[in-house]
Amino acid sequence: MTSGQPSGADAERGRRIQYAGATAAVLVLVAILAGWPTPAGLVTGVAVLAIVLCATVDLVEMRIPNVVTYSGTAFVLGAGAFAGLDVLGDAVLGAAIGGGILGVMSLISRGQVGLGDAKLSVLGGSLVGGTYVLPALLIGTLSAVPIFLGLLLLRRIHRRQAMPYGPYLSLGFVVVTLVAGSVFTR
Numbered sequence: 724m725t726s727g728q729p730s731g732a733d734a735e736r737g738r739r740i741q742y743a744g745a746t747a748a749v750l751v752l753v754a755i756l757a758g759w760p761t762p763a764g765l766v767t768g769v770a771v772l773a774i775v776l777c778a779t780v781d782l783v784e785m786r787i788p789n790v791v792t793y794s795g796t797a798f799v800l801g802a803g804a805f806a807g808l809d810v811l812g813d814a815v816l817g818a819a820i821g822g823g824i825l826g827v828m829s830l831i832s833r834g835q836v837g838l839g840d841a842k843l844s845v846l847g848g849s850l851v852g853g854t855y856v857l858p859a860l861l862i863g864t865l866s867a868v869p870i871f872l873g874l875l876l877l878r879r880i881h882r883r884q885a886m887p888y889g890p891y892l893s894l895g896f897v898v899v900t901l902v903a904g905s906v907f908t909r
Contacts, residue, residue: 739783763907766802770795770850771900774893777843781889787839792846799849799906806907813852813906821848821856825892840888847896852906855899863895 773795777787796818803811821844828836848856867888874880903909 739779761908763806763905766799767850767900767905767907770799770846770905771897773798774843774847774850774896777839777846778887778890778893781839781843781887785885785887787837787843787889789839789842792839792842795846796842796849799846803849803906810906813854814849816853817848817851817856817906818845819848820853821845821860824860835885836888840892843889843892847892850905851896851899851903852909855903858903859895859899860892861895862898863892866894867891 773791777791777795780791781787800811800814800818803814822841825836825841825844826838829838829841844856844860847859851859867886870891871880871886874886875882880886
């Protein structure tokens with residue numbers, strides 16, 4: 724490898740991140756055009772972008788960045804504080820339920836479900852609120868099952884192999900946000 728030239732694996736990783744970033748940008752643009760051009764909608768769009776970014780990094784690097792989950796959660800809860808106590812309360816309840824469920828899953832599974840997934844669920848739960856965090860987690864989990872089973876049947880993975888869970892969790896949070904709205908847009 725020559726100095727300054729990325730290796731094939733690094734170039735491929737860069738392309739994946741670019742494609743995912745473009746997808747996230749389109750997703751946020753569509754969401755904004757679909758009726759979120761308000762301050763509440765823009766807060767929702769930024770939070771969705773943070774969730775999609777977490778999914779992207781998890782897919783490529785098998786980790787969920789703390790800087791995104793921490794700052795995204797602080798952003799949502801801070802915006803919730805400005806929106807009113809009812810919005811803030813719903814966001815805190817969603818964060819507690821989402822993070823609590825995935826935190827317990829991480830402990831029970833001895834790390835098979837990572838703490839990054841729990842932190843992502845805190846962020847996603849704060850966005851969808853206490854009422855919709857369980858449907859979001861269910862959608863995310865159920866969306867992972869056919870992929871995992873298909874890869875097992877095709878012998879592309881083995882049963883104990885680590886797989887990124889963040890993209891599926893993110894899918895659940897984004898679907899619920901698009902269908903039911905966020906704590907800000909309801």
